[in-house]
Amino acid sequence: xxxxxxxxxxxxxxxxxxxxxxxxxxxxxxxxxxxxxxxxxxxxxxxxxxxxxxxxxxxxxxxxxxxxxxxxxxxxxxxxxxxxxxxxxxxxxxxxxxxxxxxxxxxxxxxxx
Amino acid sequence: xxxxxxxxxxxxxxxxxxxxxxxxxxxxxxxxxxxxxxxxxxxxxxxxxxxxxxxxxxxxxxxxxxxxxxxxxxxxxxxxxxxxxxxxxxxxxxxxxxxxxxxxxxxxxxxxxx
Numbered sequence: 382x383x384x385x386x387x388x389x390x391x392x393x394x395x396x397x398x399x400x401x402x403x404x405x406x407x408x409x410x411x412x413x414x415x416x417x418x419x420x421x422x423x424x425x426x427x428x429x430x431x432x433x434x435x436x437x438x439x440x441x442x443x444x445x446x447x448x449x450x451x452x453x454x455x456x457x458x459x460x461x462x463x464x465x466x467x468x469x470x471x472x473x474x475x476x477x478x479x480x481x482x483x484x485x486x487x488x489x490x491x492x493x494x
Numbered sequence: 495x496x497x498x499x500x501x502x503x504x505x506x507x508x509x510x511x512x513x514x515x516x517x518x519x520x521x522x523x524x525x526x527x528x529x530x531x532x533x534x535x536x537x538x539x540x541x542x543x544x545x546x547x548x549x550x551x552x553x554x555x556x557x558x559x560x561x562x563x564x565x566x567x568x569x570x571x572x573x574x575x576x577x578x579x580x581x582x583x584x585x586x587x588x589x590x591x592x593x594x595x596x597x598x599x600x601x602x603x604x605x606x607x608x
Contacts, residue, residue, distance in 0.1 A: 385537070412594040421502060423600030424538075424582065431594065439595075471537055475594050481526075481586070483596055485537030 384408070385486035387472055393492045400459040402489055404472030410484075411477035413455035415439075415447060417468040418488070424471065430455055431477070462493045497521050500583055500599025509608050513570040517583035517599045520564065524585040524597070527559050529568045532580045532601065541581070542568060573606045580604070 388403035404413065414429040416439075426439030428447040436447050444466060448456045455474075459466055469490050473483040500517045507513055515529075526545055530538035542557040544550045544566075550557045556569040566585070570577055583599040 414595075421600065423500075423502075424598040426595065429595060473537075477594055480543055481594050482528075482540050482543065483584075483594075485539070487537050488535075 385472055385474055385484050387470075387486040387489050389489050390487065391490045391492075393494065394459075394462050395494055396463060398459075398462050398493075400462050400491065400493075402457040402459075402470055402472075402491070404455045404457070404474075404486055405453055406455075406474035406484070407453065408474065408476070408484070409452065410474035411452075412475045412481075412483075413449065414473040414475075414483065415445075415455065415457045416471045416473065417441070417466075418471055419468050427457065462491075464493050467491060467493045497597045498583060498585060498599045500602060502600050502602055504603040504605065506605045506607065507573055509573060509575060509606055511573050511606070513568075513573050513577070513604060513606075515568040515570075515581050515583075515602050515604070517566050517585075518564055519566075519585060519597075521585075521587065521597070522561075522564070523587040525588045526586050527557070527566050528584040528596070529555075529557055530582040530584055530598075532582060534579075538582055575606050575608050578605045 415427045430449045472486040475483045529542040531541045532538040547561045554571045558567040580601040582601040584596040
């Protein structure tokens, strides 16, 4: 079974802190994605990556950056956390071939106070 | 206008009811259509996957795609309390560099009561 793990289920940070969210997948997938999910707004794509050291902006990249130094790991960085970044953050990966199904991690509930 | 529109509900039905969930979209390049199910405090999981137009059935679930109307549906027969979840439609194109990117609806929250 594909497994996507995220470093924390719940995280509380203060305004202005630098925050790192880590995602690891164990299926040698090419593609990795970071979303945030908010009530009434659904899933919104922040950044995605098709290869190591490669990244592309999604729909809401402002205030975020990403890092993909190894194929299995995709990190989301909040350079200076703000209260409007309080959200559920979901990581996903896909193989890039065949059905290209996205497999999701369990999510990180981030609260910025 | 969002590329994918989905009524967020909430939708509440009695056990045994037939449930119909729908999405519309605007991008005619979309070729692959999916339904994800998300239980509370979990990540979404793929429920149904269809390519182009037509129907696909899997147990109590039927996915329909009408590309001429840019409309997709998910039907749940004999709904059960365990079907209570948020259902998200998703779709993607097979063109260009954004090959793997999915476009999601906002999700419909479904509750099936005993």
